[in-house]
Amino acid sequence: MTERKKHIMNLLVLLVSCLCIGGALILFASFGYNSDRIVADIQVEIEADVPGQKSLLDTTEVFRIIQGSFPDGLVGRSLKNTDLDVLEEQFEANPFIKEVQLYADKKNILQIHVAERKPLLRVFSLKGANYYIDFDGYPMPLSEHYSARIMTVTGHIPPLKEGEKVDSVKKVFDVFTIANALQSDTFMNGFINEIHVDHQGQILLVPLIGDFRIEISETKEIDEKIENLKIFLKEGLSRVGWDKYSKLSIDYKNQIVGKKSLNP
Secondary structure, X not given: OOHHHHHHHHHHHHXXXXXXXXXXXXXXXXXXXXXXXXXXXXXEEEEOOOOOOOOOOOHHHHHHHHHHHOOOOOOOOEOXXXXXXXXXXXXXXXXXXXXXXXXXOOOOEEEEEEEEOOEEEEEEEOOOOEEEEEOOOOEEOOOOOOOOOOEEEEEOXXXXXXXXXXXXXHHHHHHHHHXXXXXXXXXXXXXXXXXXXXOXXXXXXXXXXXXXXXXXXXXXXHHHHHHHHHHHHHHHHHHHOOOOEEEEEOOOOOOOEEEEOOOO
């Protein structure tokens, strides 16, 4: 090997050594920096269902959860001696919270980003139950400071226990399936404001306009049934009059069967 090649090789070895030592020093300094980090402040962001809409969960409740895990407070506390996993578990146990992200930024501010559970239905059972069902099919309690304006379910609707999903009770699952189909259509979501379960277990849709009810016995092909109903309401019933029928059934394939009102 020539002297020039040896010189180049020595320079490369020296460069690599310097980079390794520098990296080790930076890593060491980083560990030392992290060990001395102190929580400077707490910033909470709650992600609401709809931008501008009030939240079912407020910052007071968020700080109450923090207080429960860290009675002496978090501000001024060493991050090294703070187990954020414990705090995360407490947040996830809250019935209004779907998920949470916790991290300390470069300014040592503890960032708490909370995503709320989104209610789809509010249940008013004749047995006294009063709660929400979220879009994932789980029950959730009412908020103390805000009432969501959503579709309601009334009548003989079986109650759900905490943590019990809608598919564990067929009638509740049927109502949930219908509500999802209605919610996905802008017109029908605005036209139907209540789902009622009568004493025989029959599911009835209650419209905002008219004094009639819409029967659904089977949720199979529910999206097609809701689409046929929408067409009938917009192109048929709107012309003949909203008091023409006392009851409509959408259980028949590609047709709407109506029972005429006695006093149209």
